[in-house]
Amino acid sequence: MKRVVLCCVIGSCALFGGTAMVAIPLQIGAPATAQGQQGIQSADVATQLGERFETIARKVGPAVVSIEAVKPPRQAVEGKGKPVEESGSGVLIKHTGYSGYLVLTNNHVISFARPEQITIHLADGRLFRPVRVLADPETDIALLFIEGNGNLPTAVLGDSDQARVGRLVLAIGSPFGLNQTVTQGIISARERGQVSLGNTIRIKDFLQTDAAINPGSSGGPLVDMRGEVIGLNTAIASHNGSNSGVAFSIPINLVKRVTKQLLEQGSVPRGFLGMQVAQSFEPADALKLGMDRLHGALIERVYPETPAATAGLRANDVIVQVENVAIRDENHLINLISTLPPGQRVRLQVWRNRSVTSLDAVVGDWSKAQSRFRAQP
Numbered sequence: 001m002k003r004v005v006l007c008c009v010i011g012s013c014a015l016f017g018g019t020a021m022v023a024i025p026l027q028i029g030a031p032a033t034a035q036g037q038q039g040i041q042s043a044d045v046a047t048q049l050g051e052r053f054e055t056i057a058r059k060v061g062p063a064v065v066s067i068e069a070v071k072p073p074r075q076a077v078e079g080k081g082k083p084v085e086e087s088g089s090g091v092l093i094k095h096t097g098y099s100g101y102l103v104l105t106n107n108h109v110i111s112f113a114r115p116e117q118i119t120i121h122l123a124d125g126r127l128f129r130p131v132r133v134l135a136d137p138e139t140d141i142a143l144l145f146i147e148g149n150g151n152l153p154t155a156v157l158g159d160s161d162q163a164r165v166g167r168l169v170l171a172i173g174s175p176f177g178l179n180q181t182v183t184q185g186i187i188s189a190r191e192r193g194q195v196s197l198g199n200t201i202r203i204k205d206f207l208q209t210d211a212a213i214n215p216g217s218s219g220g221p222l223v224d225m226r227g228e229v230i231g232l233n234t235a236i237a238s239h240n241g242s243n244s245g246v247a248f249s250i251p252i253n254l255v256k257r258v259t260k261q262l263l264e265q266g267s268v269p270r271g272f273l274g275m276q277v278a279q280s281f282e283p284a285d286a287l288k289l290g291m292d293r294l295h296g297a298l299i300e301r302v303y304p305e306t307p308a309a310t311a312g313l314r315a316n317d318v319i320v321q322v323e324n325v326a327i328r329d330e331n332h333l334i335n336l337i338s339t340l341p342p343g344q345r346v347r348l349q350v351w352r353n354r355s356v357t358s359l360d361a362v363v364g365d366w367s368k369a370q371s372r373f374r375a376q377p
Contacts, residue, residue: 056170056227057182062153063092064220066121066174067105067144069113086110089173089220090120090144091229092154097263100131101152103144104255105219106234107135107200110142120146123153123180134262137200138270138338140234141250141258142219155221158228160251163187163207171211171233171247173220185211188246193331195235195248205335206248207231213247222249231255271340271363272370274306275299275313277330289318290354296320297333306369311348311361320356321349337363 067088073081088109093102103120110118110133120128130144146152163169167187175181189208209222213233222231231249238244261268278285278298286294296318302308313319320327323346327333340346342365350357 173217175214
């Protein structure tokens with residue numbers, strides 16, 4: 001009986017379907033044709049995008065290097081511990097301030113290793129050791145100087161200020177020792193500073209990306225669709241140490257500025273005020289202080305005999321503006337003050353006693369005070 005009913009149902013559907021096809025006007029078929037055309041166009045776009053990825057990988061890949069560094073034991077006790085082997089990535093560039101070639105990478109990849117303990121592997125198999133190393137631990141940027149014969153592949157540095165959220169990017173590096181690995185993603189966010197990266201890294205203003213980055217990718221380039229480097233891949237946010245879709249790159253404009261200062265001066269001059277700012281400024285804190293929106297940097301402590309003390313800053317003040325720049329958070333303030341030259345006078349807008357007041361401060365020299373105020377602006 002069930003078979004009979006099933007056959008009747010199928011037969012009825014077939015009859016109704018055939019009748020409907022005769023009754024429905026032919027123009028109903030037009031959207032199906034349009035949908036098919038759209039599918040073809042989508043396939044064409046996907047093919048063109050894939051070909052663009054291939055072109056960029058061929059263009060930039062040869063300039064991406066892998067780096068191995070042998071460092072002293074972590075426990076600096078004589079006779080104990082073994083040397084630490086660190087691996088990472090880098091990218092070859094030419095710079096007007098140096099006649100040879102530079103490899104851009106992260107300081108944490110090569111820190112504490114002597115030049116003769118660092119090996120640079122090119123994509124074509126050539127090996128180099130740097131003749132000189134310069135680094136800025138506070139931004140986690142390092143320069144490796146190498147001497148080539150004039151035909152080494154190099155990458156072009158772009159403009160990270162134009163790297164908008166949603167833009168497609170490629171990350172190239174050596175995750176887990178797998179050289180010339182290319183992954184794809186987008187710029188997920190900009191101006192990320194709430195990232196814990198160790199005691200030496202103080203200047204944090206990262207591009208966030210979901211391109212897969214893993215251990216060994218550090219120092220490799222983040223590349224836009226023009227094939228230009230817009231960032232140096234530096235860190236990941238992960239519970240297990242592997243890619244979780246949240247990674248951070250140093251904006252290349254910051255890298256260019258630090259590179260220029262290292263080449264010209266051998267170090268990076270920075271300003272400071274001499275105070276401790278809260279690592280987190282919560283909405284409840286802002287409301288308690290009478291603010292109607294969350295912005296600025298909350299001061300927890302002002303150190304005596306510093307530019308901040310001389311300017312009259314106090315604990316529980318919130319710096320909301322420096323000159324004409326509105327302060328987003330504590331990292332923004334630290335980064336901004338750090339870029340100012342020692343001796344420069346600045347006007348600060350400060351939220352105090354439920355209103356805004358203006359104070360003038362003279363920026364101090366961070367190089368002379370960093371041992372005392374290691375984590376402060």
